[in-house]
Amino acid sequence: KQEVTQIPAALSVPEGENLVLNCSFTDSAIYNLQWFRQDPGKGLTSLLLIQSSQREQTSGRLNASLDKSSGRSTLYIAASQPGDSATYLCAVNTGNQFYFGTGTSLTVIP
Amino acid sequence: ETGVTQSPTHLIKTRGQQVTLRCSSQSGHNTVSWYQQALGQGPQFIFQYYREEENGRGNFPPRFSGLQFPNYSSELNVNALELDDSALYLCASSLAGLAGAGDTQYFGPGTRLTVL
Numbered sequence: 001k002q003e004v005t006q007i008p009a010a011l012s013v014p015e016g017e018n019l020v021l022n023c024s025f026t027d028s029a030i031y032n033l034q035w036f037r038q039d040p041g042k043g044l045t046s047l048l049l050i051q052s053s054q055r056e057q058t059s060g061r062l063n064a065s066l067d068k069s070s071g072r073s074t075l076y077i078a079a080s081q082p083g084d085s086a087t088y089l090c091a092v093n094t095g096n097q098f099y100f101g102t103g104t105s106l107t108v109i110p
Numbered sequence: 111e112t113g114v115t116q117s118p119t120h121l122i123k124t125r126g127q128q129v130t131l132r133c134s135s136q137s138g139h140n141t142v143s144w145y146q147q148a149l150g151q152g153p154q155f156i157f158q159y160y161r162e163e164e165n166g167r168g169n170f171p172p173r174f175s176g177l178q179f180p181n182y183s184s185e186l187n188v189n190a191l192e193l194d195d196s197a198l199y200l201c202a203s204s205l206a207g208l209a210g211a212g213d214t215q216y217f218g219p220g221t222r223l224t225v226l
Contacts, residue, residue, distance in 0.1 A: 004152070034215065043114075043200055043217040044153070089152055096166045098143065098215075100152035 002027045002094055006101035014109050017080050021104045023073040023090035031093045035064050035075050038087045038103070047088075048075070080108045114203050114218035122224045123191050131186045131221045135203030141165070142184040143215065144176060145200040153200055159184055188223075196225045 003026045013019050023033070032051045036044040048057045048064040050073070056065040063076040073090055087103040115134045123129050135142050141160045145153035155168035159178035173189040182203070188195055199222075202215040 036217075041198075041220075041222075043219045044202070044215075046214045046216065049214050091153075097168055098145075098155045100145075100154070102150075102152045 002030075002092060002097075002099045004090060004092055004099045004101040006088075006090060006104050008104060009102070010105040010107075012107040012109060013080055015080060015082060017108075018076070018078050019080055019106070021075040021077070021088050021106070023075070023101055025071045025073075025092050025099070027094065028068045028071050029094065030068065031095050033064075033066055033073050034091050034093070035062075035073075036089045036091065038089060040087075044089065077106075080106075082108045082110050084108050114201060114216050116199075116201055116218040116221050118221060119219070120222045120224075122226065124226050125191055125193060127191050127225075128187065128189045129191060129223065131188075131199050131201075131223070132183070133186070133201035133203075133218055134183045135201075136216050139203035139205055139216070140182050141204045141206060142178055142182065143202045143204070144184070144186045145202070146170075146195075147198040147200060147220070149197075156186065191225045193225050196223060198222050 005024045007022045034049045035047040038044050050057050050066040061078040066073045085108050087105045089103045091100045117132045143158040144156040147153040157167040158165045162178045175187045178184045198220045200220045202217045204215045205213040
């Protein structure tokens with residue numbers, strides 16, 4: 001069974017700092033991996049989708065990488081802002097099911 | 111282009127009751143997935159519907175069932191509610207099914223279900 005782990009569970013950084021969130025998964029047989037953002041009590045907003053054949057995707061200040069063979073993905077956030085404060089979730093698509101991690105709660109301090 | 115909508119936003123039920131949650135997919139999307147998110151946890155995949163057929167299911171008992179309609183909107187039905195069913199229920203729509211082109215999932219705001 002696929003297991004998705006996110007480290008750290010919580011992170012607090014000063015505004016302007018660059019940061020990296022980690023996601024690991026146990027089974028490398030995935031179709032794609034997606035990073036989401038969730039604000040408290042709200043639904044999820046898609047940030048980046050990486051297909052299994054890709055190594056990275058970029059959108060603005062966000063860059064996500066995927067190393068399928070080692071079962072790892074990272075989300076890099078450049079020049080963090082208070083508006084980036086949220087929970088960040090990664091999810092893998094195995095072809096018959098989606099598996100989410102438990103998320104990293106990010107607080108950016110002004 | 112309208113986004114994914116869910117109704118109701120909040121719901122309170124008692125143990126043993128039945129509940130129906132509704133989801134309208136984003137315009138043009140033919141796939142709807144349902145998730146259960148307990149407090150402090152990541153979403154757990156319940157099932158997916160693609161063109162009105164169930165297209166994948168997570169580890170949930172049969173009392174969790176669903177439907178997808180010709181307009182691709184969807185319902186999640188939960189029978190014999192238990193206290194542990196209290197959670198945020200999310201639906202997401204996309205263009206492709208699970209093993210398709212890997213289209214982005216677009217999530218609705220969720221329905222908060224409380225079982226007393």
